[in-house]
Amino acid sequence: MNKKNNPLIFKKLKKLYLLFLISILCINSIIAQSFIANGIAYNITSSETPFTVEVTKKEQKYIGAIKIPEEIMHGEKTYTVTSIGNEAFQYCSSITNIELPNSIQHIGELAFMNCRKLSQIEIPDNVKTIGNNAFIYCHELAKVSLGSSLTSIGDNAFRYCYLLENIEIPDQVTYIGDLAFHSCSILSSVKIGKSVVTIGGDAFSSCKELTTIQLPNTVKTIGDGAFRNCDKLTSVGLGDSVETLGDMAFDNCISLSNITLPNTLKYMGGSVFYNCIALESINIPDLVQSIGYYAFERCSSLNSVTIGKSVKSIGQEAFSECEKISSLIIPNSVESIGIGAFAQCTNLTSIVFGKSISSIGQNAFRGCHSMQEITCYSIDPPRLDWWVFTDVSKTIPLYVLRQSIDAYKSATGWKDFTNIQYEIINDNGILYVISSIEPNEVTVIGTEISGKIDIPSEIAHKYYDFKVASIEAEAFKDNNQIDEIVLPNTTTTIGERAFYNCGNLEKVSLGSSVDIVGVSAFEKCNKLTSVQLPDPLEEIASNTFKDCSSLTSIEFGMTLTTIGNSAFVGCISINSIEIPNSVKSIKGKAFEGCIELSNLTIGSSVSSIGYYAFKNCTGLSSIICLSITPPNLSSDVFGGVDKTIPVYVPTESFTDYQTADQWKDFFNIKTGIESNNTINFIVYPNPVIDMLVVDGILPDTQISIYDMRGKQIYTRISKTTKVQLDFSSFYKGVYILKVEENKKKGVALVVKN
Known part of the structure; x- marks a missing residue:
């Protein structure tokens, strides 16, 4: 061949020749690394210190009882036997017994496959891994002892070991491979060590005699079909860490009657408990x-x-x-x-x-x-x-x-x-309808019971817990069978005419959360004697307490801003009203015809009072108005009220009240009230006979009482947010109560009866 004429062909032939030489050298090297001693074939895995070998297969199959030494001499070197190589004893169907040395650390893939007469084996303590298919088809393998250092069991490792009755997985094992013990048909006892994290797919499937299994708390994954077709499996303890149950994990476990899924579980596959007819x-x-x-x-x-x-x-x-x-x-x-x-x-x-x-x-x-x-x-x-x-x-x-x-x-x-x-939900005689889901809330629509109605904060119905959030419009209208209503702190809304004309209703507790009370909610409850309105309520709607003829006292919340039209019209038994400083507007006819009303205190923020608001309150004996600017009065606000009664106003506003529309009609306007209140507090009852409560102050607040001449007659330092003051020894009349704390102050007029 002419090299000049065929340079490309020459180069290719040269490369092929080099590859052939390399192949010959590799084969010779492999041959040099393998040897047979005492009938056992070895392959050198390390020719430097430490010198190690693995047991490997040989052309003539192993038979009978095999004892593998811990060390073997070859040439001038002593080698440690550290592993059973892949396929080392594969198809050695005449092996009856094999003894492994403590030096073994690894058993390779297919190492003992189809050793059909092997009846038992002890895996030394230094073995860390058992490879895939290591003992598959060892049909007569009845006893297996796994070493304490074992960390993983490969796929199919003991598959079709039909005579294996029990197995104890050591504590260092973290992984049990797919099909590891599949069709070990008389395996009845399995103890799984405390470090296993993963149980592979079909790991114990078709273990027909397995009755119970307890997994350690370390297990997180149970693979597809891991225990399927375990006909006699009755109970399973999954531990408290399992996150995944694979497809068909317990498929066709026909005796499984009891299993508790841990709270950690996130995924459940298809057919996971298919045909578990005893569950x-x-x-x-x-x-x-x-x-x-x-x-x-x-x-x-x-x-x-x-x-x-x-x-x-x-x-x-x-x-x-x-x-x-x-x-x-x-x-x-x-x-x-x-x-x-x-x-x-x-x-x-x-x-x-x-x-x-x-x-x-x-x-x-x-x-x-x-x-x-x-x-x-x-x-x-x-x-x-x-x-x-x-x-x-x-x-x-x-x-x-x-x-x-x-x-x-x-x-x-x-x-x-x-x-x-x-x-319509009937819970202990109280009727509800569902108003919303998430939040789960119900509305009270009525009752089938009489006497005292104590409405709970929540009820249970069809798996759900429902909060009692509202009273429906006209829920108890014309109900003369109830005498007391107690609302829970969860209720925020009372519908229009909810208790209209409840003729025998004497006591009402509205809870702490009501912020809406509908029109005429308590109208014509003519036996109702007292009401305490909760702080969230900002407005008293029209006619709310209209014609509650027995109502003697009303305690307003500290966030109230508006008193609606005719809210208390016809409440002929009220004897004292103290409008809190938060109120800005009193609507028309709000207290018209409250003929027993004798003492009226109007808070410092009231700017407008509607028509006829206090018309025909003929029993009024004094008025205290804390507003610096005289509230704007609509027509005939105080019609029918004696204009000679004392009207107490802030000192600096005396002249303004004397000239303001309708205020000027009062002949006995008096001063002595300081303005610029910066502490929002309440006093009750007002008028007082013996004990007066001062509420809404801070600890270390100074409390002082003055007579109308400005003389201090009492003083003390409060240690709590609520205190009681003894007025029993005071003469009848009007007193000025002052509170001071860190340059903040507040004032109220108190009437002593």
Whole structure:
């Protein structure tokens, strides 16, 4: 061949020749690294200190009893035997016994595959890993002792070891491989060490004699099919750290009757408990977001199901043919229910859908012919695929939220039900309707009991706890059977005419949270004697206490700003009114006709008083007005009031009151009140006979009392936010009470009767 004419071909031949030489050298090197001693083949794994070898396969199969030494001489060197190489004893079907030295650290893949007559083996304590398929098809292997240093068991490691009866997984093992003990058909006892994190797919599947299993708290993952077809498995302890249950993890465990899923569980695969016909109850933890397809299909003994509050989807046929389930609560988190999810649950009588359900797959409840009622808390009707409620009677009650009735009556699939209604909940004789879901709130709509009505802060109904948030308009209207009402601190709203004309109602406790009281809420409650209004209330609506003829005292909250039209008109028994400093406006006729009203204190912030507000309050004997600027009066505010009674006003405002419209009609305007109040506090009762309460101050506040001539007659330092002052020895008349704290001050006039 002419090199000049064929340079490219020459270069290629040269490369092939070099590769051939390299291959010959490698083969010679391998041959040089392998040797046989005492009938056992070895491969040198380290030719430098420390000198090590692994046992390897040889052309003539091993037979009989094999004892592997800890060390072996070769040439002039002593080698430590540290591993059983891959395929070392593969298909050595005549080996009856093998003894491994303590120096062994690793057993390779397929190392003892198909050693059919091997009956027992002791894995030394220094072995850290057992490779994939290491003992697969060792059909007569009945006894295995695993060393204490073992950390992982490979895939298929002991698969088809039909005579293996028990196994103890050492505490250092973290991983049990896929199919590791698959079809160990008489394996009845398994003890799993305290470090295992992962149990591989089908690791113990078809272990027909396994009855119980207890996993350590370290296990986080149970692989697909890990325990499926374990026919005699009755109970499982999953520990408290499992996060994942793979597909078919306990599929067809027909004797499994008891299992507790830990709160750490996040994922449940498909068919995870398929055909577990003995399983009676299941509680799905709150971290789980989906229930896989066929998860509990054919669990024919399952009678109790609790679905966690984070589940968003329920998969196809997840609970189909669960014949003993009688009731279901679908939590608010669930958005979709898959095809046939609860099909053929033939004893299912009731189901509650949470607020988030938006779609239900075809045949989801097909064959549920025992259904007696359905409740759906979704405001908008969920979308229904075909035949969702086939075989379910359409005359049973379908309970929906009150505001959603019309929507369900016109929605595809739902409109087929002829008895769509909202629920009236009777809890201990008090009647409620659901007003919202998340927040879960109910509204009181009435009662079936008499006497004292003590309304609870919350009630339980169909899995949910509901807060009692409001009293419906006209809830107790014309009810003459009740004499006392106690509202919880959760109630914020009292509807219009809620207690209208409750003729025998004597006592009312409004709780601490009411901020809305509707028009005429207590109108004509003519036996009601006293009311304390809570601080959140800013407005007393029109006619709220109109014609409450027995009402003698009213205590206003410290955030009240408005007293509405005719709020107390006709309250003929009220003898004293102290309008707090927070009030800015008193509307028309607010206290008209309160003929027993003798003492009136108007707070410092009142700027306007509506027409006839105090008209015909003929019993008035004194008025105290703390406002620096005379409040603007509409027409005839004090009509019928004696104009000779004393009217006490701030000192600097004396002239303004003497010239202000309608104020100037009073002949006996007096001074002695300081203005510029910067402490908002209250005093009661006012007028006082013996003990006066000063409330809303700070500790270390100085309290002083002066007579109308300005002489100090009492002083003290408060140690609390509320104090009592003894007025029993004071003469009848008007007194000035001053409070001072860190340059802040406040003043009130107190009438002593």
